[in-house]
Amino acid sequence: MSGRRSLAWLGLTPEPERELPSTVAALRAPMSDVDTALPALAAAERHRVERLILHGSERGWLRYLAEVTDLVTAVASGARQGDREAALLAGEVVLDHHRMLIGMPGNGYGRTAADRHALETAVRVLRETDADHTDTDTDTTDPSAARAQPQTHRAQHGQQRRQGGRG
Template structure:
């Protein structure tokens, strides 16, 4: 690791690395009712690699991908049966991006468009009627 590499971004909050892998896997496999364990494990490995060996730029690029998934889930033409994964992912990323204001550098300015997009997407997701899955028959 370079002595010039800034690590200040790692001190923000652990929520993204804890919460995002499962919900991002669910968003990536939106066609499935539940994410496959392999997808969750792959997301965990990706996040771990970004946190342990990555840079703030790479981390923000990943969070940009998550933002795109949340915005797509909130799209009026997107069939969202369960908005909870997108809501959680959006709230976690939005909170993270808001905290960037306290860090040196241009991360806060760089994520301005994502913050606005997430605020709109979260408002839309909160307004969606949630269809609870049908109970599975045990008979």
Template sequence: MSGRRNLVWLGLTPEPERELPATVAALRGAHHAAADPPAAAERAERGRVERLVLHGTQRGWLRYLSEVTGLVTAVAEGSRPGDPQAALLAAEVVLDHHRMLIGLPGPGYGRTAADRQALESAVRTLRAAPPDGDRG
């Protein structure tokens, strides 16, 4: 194995890097309401994304996006508190990213098949939710 990193995955789209830190921090914050102030939680999430992009691998990045998928689907299913609009934004960003993987060499697209399916279902559910998030 060479010491070179495969960086082709970094050229997909900047939206996850831009959109996910604040959105994911909000989704995590709904579960940890008293833990970190929102600004600190967003800074921490932005730092995590930055480390993944600058020093990580595609595999690590996809693990992070899978974690985001888990947050989104839990909100969509109602098993986790969270803002449905934030969950919808995160779902759409990750789903777009995962769909673009088809154009890259390697197993990324295949690895994300289950997450794509879960995200598609979550997007349908979240789009159908009333605007105020009340499903009951």
């Protein structure tokens, strides 16, 4: 084996780098103190992802994504409290990443098979739960009721993306 480190994994997709720090921070934040804890946790996640990308390896990156998978699946199953919409977004991002590994050299696709299966199940559960909450949380007879609902992490993130900001 060459002494050179393979960098092919860095060219896969930028979405995890952009999307995960804020969503993972939302998943790690204690529910009782999410508003005050979230900014510091998001900064720490951004720093961690930056370190992994600049100085890490594919194996280290996949370990980080496995941690994210564990958070997502725990929220989906109810084993952990957390922002279900952040879990859905993180799950979708990691699942897309893992699916794209099929076109990359190495055995990353094979190594992530169990995580892909777990994420497929978690994303399905989170989407169903999200749809159930959407149907029951908003009074459809009053259009102003939807506007009165507090913005979720996912809605705020989507709004930032539409306005050209990084999430």
